[in-house]
Amino acid sequence: MSGCCGRALPRRALCILGVLCGLAVIPPAQAVTLVIATVDNGQLLQLQALSSAFEQAHPDIRLRWITLTENQLRQHVSSDLATHAGLVDVLTIGLYEVPIWARRGWLRPIRPAPGYDPGDLLDNIRAGLSHRGQLYAAPIYGESSMLMYRKDLMRQAGLTMPANPTWTEIAAIAAGLNDPANEVHGICLRGTPGWGENMALVTTMVNAFGGQWFDLEWRPQLQSKPWRDAVGLYVELLTRYGPKDAAARGFNENLALFQAGRCALWVDATVAGGFVANPEQSRWADSIGFAQAPAEVTAKGSHWLWAWSLAIPASDDATREAAAQKFVNWATSRDYLELVASEYGWGLVPSGTRRSTYANPQFQRAAPWAAMELEAIRTADPTDATLPKSPYVGVQFAVIPEFRTIGDAVGEFIAAALDGKLSVEEALARSQHVTSRQLVLGGYPKALERPQDCQPQRASGNCR
Numbered sequence: 001m002s003g004c005c006g007r008a009l010p011r012r013a014l015c016i017l018g019v020l021c022g023l024a025v026i027p028p029a030q031a032v033t034l035v036i037a038t039v040d041n042g043q044l045l046q047l048q049a050l051s052s053a054f055e056q057a058h059p060d061i062r063l064r065w066i067t068l069t070e071n072q073l074r075q076h077v078s079s080d081l082a083t084h085a086g087l088v089d090v091l092t093i094g095l096y097e098v099p100i101w102a103r104r105g106w107l108r109p110i111r112p113a114p115g116y117d118p119g120d121l122l123d124n125i126r127a128g129l130s131h132r133g134q135l136y137a138a139p140i141y142g143e144s145s146m147l148m149y150r151k152d153l154m155r156q157a158g159l160t161m162p163a164n165p166t167w168t169e170i171a172a173i174a175a176g177l178n179d180p181a182n183e184v185h186g187i188c189l190r191g192t193p194g195w196g197e198n199m200a201l202v203t204t205m206v207n208a209f210g211g212q213w214f215d216l217e218w219r220p221q222l223q224s225k226p227w228r229d230a231v232g233l234y235v236e237l238l239t240r241y242g243p244k245d246a247a248a249r250g251f252n253e254n255l256a257l258f259q260a261g262r263c264a265l266w267v268d269a270t271v272a273g274g275f276v277a278n279p280e281q282s283r284w285a286d287s288i289g290f291a292q293a294p295a296e297v298t299a300k301g302s303h304w305l306w307a308w309s310l311a312i313p314a315s316d317d318a319t320r321e322a323a324a325q326k327f328v329n330w331a332t333s334r335d336y337l338e339l340v341a342s343e344y345g346w347g348l349v350p351s352g353t354r355r356s357t358y359a360n361p362q363f364q365r366a367a368p369w370a371a372m373e374l375e376a377i378r379t380a381d382p383t384d385a386t387l388p389k390s391p392y393v394g395v396q397f398a399v400i401p402e403f404r405t406i407g408d409a410v411g412e413f414i415a416a417a418l419d420g421k422l423s424v425e426e427a428l429a430r431s432q433h434v435t436s437r438q439l440v441l442g443g444y445p446k447a448l449e450r451p452q453d454c455q456p457q458r459a460s461g462n463c464r
Contacts (some may be wrong), residue, residue: 002436032323033062038078038092039073039308041175041252042104042275043141043350047331054330054387061323071194071252071408074418077336078404081106084156086315089324089381093137093311094398095128095382096196096404107117108312109322110135112331120334120354122377125307134438138332142352143269144294144376145204148276152176152287153264155185167233167294172263177264178241181464186241188263192250193415195397195407203396204293205230207301212386213435218444222410223428229345230296232424234415247415254278257285268294269306270376273369274348290369292376301377301385304396307352352380402442409434 038044050066055063067371068090070074077091081101093101101107111119118126118135122142129137156358157176162169170187178186190201198233203213211226221227238246243257251268255275257265259282266272279285293303310331312324330336334356340349347366351357353372358364367373386393390399397407409430417427437445 002370023171023280024447031060031062032319033064033319034089034323035064035066036090036092036327037066037068037073037077037088039070039165040247041271041308042176043271044092044308044350046340046344046348046350047140048170049341049359050336051331052328055337057330058323058326059457061326062426063327070196071192071209074194074196074404076127077317084315086313088313089315089316089320090327091138092140093307094196094306094308095125096394096399097421098129098137098309099393099399100137100401102134106314107136108314108316108324108330110138110312111120111325113326113333115331116329120356121340122353122355124305124377124380124382125353127381128305129309137311138328139270139307139309139353140306140332141350142307143202143271144305144352144373144374144377144380145201145268146270146273147291147293148258148266148268148272149164149173149285149289149291150261150266150287151263152284153179153434154289159291164292165294165405167230170267170294171233171237172236174241174265179264181263183261185243185257187237187267188242188249188254188257189238189246189263189267190247190250190254191238191242191246191415192253192419193408193409193411195249195404197250198247198308198410199411199416200396201236201408202231203251203410204302204304205234205296207386207395208294208296210297210387212388212390214391214439214447216389216391217446217449218439219449220432220439222432222435225298226297227428228424231414231417231428234414235424239420247418258282270352270373271350271353273373273384274351277368278345278347283308290372298387300387301380301395303380305380306396307378402438405434 039463051063055061063439073092075094080087125139125142129135129139159173159176174186190197190198208227209226209230211224211230212221214220243249254266254268255272257263258276261284275281276288277285295302309326312321316324337349337357345366346362349363357372359371364370378393380392382395392400413427413431416422417424438448
């Protein structure tokens with residue numbers, strides 16, 4: 001009989017040599033490969049670029065990245081978890097998904113490493129990523145929404161930006177700054193359809209106009225006056241003063257336009273501050289001003305709350321979960337923030353998550369929007385985001401499983417109105433119908449009742 005190394009040996013020697021030969025061909029510790037699904041925005045691309053530092057510190061863990069658009073990511077991740085496919089080991093999700101998926105048992109609790117200090121996380125960010133007091137996702141960055149504008153263009157036009165502008169005031173300013181001859185749009189806003197795309201902005205506008213998604217009886221309110229006023233202004237602003245392809249533009253596309261000097265006003269995520277005020281990325285960095293997101297009849301819910309966060313699916317086995325816990329702790333730690341600062345500067349450090357970041361003098365000097373961002377995040381209250389009382393939690397979304405389908409469908413109708421394929425009234429009538437149907441299917445029997453301020457038109461039955 002031949003041994004594994006090619007020579008005849010006694011049985012006892014053969015057994016011992018078999019172990020030694022095996023050690024010669026099998027690595028001492030087999031590397032675990034983690035598949036990470038993430039979104040294609042600046043802070044997450046930074047994380048991907050810097051992740052080699054984690055692999056160097058953890059030679060037994062390898063990272064494989066899947067980078068998608070927001071809509072693609074949400075579809076891919078929700079499908080993976082719903083089917084328990086186990087194709088992804090670390091998920092990038094947010095404040096909408098975490099409470100729903102944790103309640104369903106789809107996520108593993110996050111186990112903070114020594115020194116992680118979860119108490120340093122901002123209260124409403126931590127609360128939104130928790131279920132029954134347990135953290136189920138760790139935030140890469142948090143955000144609210146704010147107004148960014150060109151101070152130089154404002155001066156040239158003889159205009160002054162109010163510290164707390166209204167949407168009516170923004171409409172007048174956008175008209176004064178719109179300059180087609182020089183290819184400068186008066187305003188840029190999200191137009192790409194999706195519950196986390198155009199509907200994130202539109203919902204905050206509706207909130208500001210005194211509206212809500214559902215009343216206390218879960219009756220949809222999409223044909224109410226606040227919805228008509230808010231969506232009407234949104235369509236008017238982008239039709240008159242926005243890019244012609246506004247319905248195809250989301251955060252990344254509008255960021256590129258703003259950095260290129262082709263948008264005078266832009267209302268979007270506070271995380272954009274680090275990019276628009278970076279002189280290495282925009283020649284107008286020194287001319288950028290910041291203000292709170294516009295209000296109207298109320299400031300309640302006029303600015304959103306979000307946090308792109310890392311979570312671990314329950315489908316991970318013990319080995320992959322242990323590796324995933326190490327990565328999530330590293331990627332959302334204070335040490336990681338220091339790494340970003342050393343590579344890109346404090347102005348591009350992921351913010352919106354930790355008190356210690358805002359207390360850091362280096363960050364304060366590099367981030368002129370920091371105090372405004374912190375105030376916006378702290379005053380965004382998902383439990384009290386609408387002027388009339390609402391039955392749901394959430395500022396720019398409602399934390400119910402049906403909302404993803406509802407928000408995506410309504411987003412398509414709003415985009416169709418923006419493209420001129422539907423009137424605002426038609427878009428809202430169709431939105432009301434789809435929303436009512438989804439709620440009825442979800443077990444909300446009063447969803448088909450007409451909203452209280454609805455005055456049916458004789459011909460169509462739609463609300464005026």
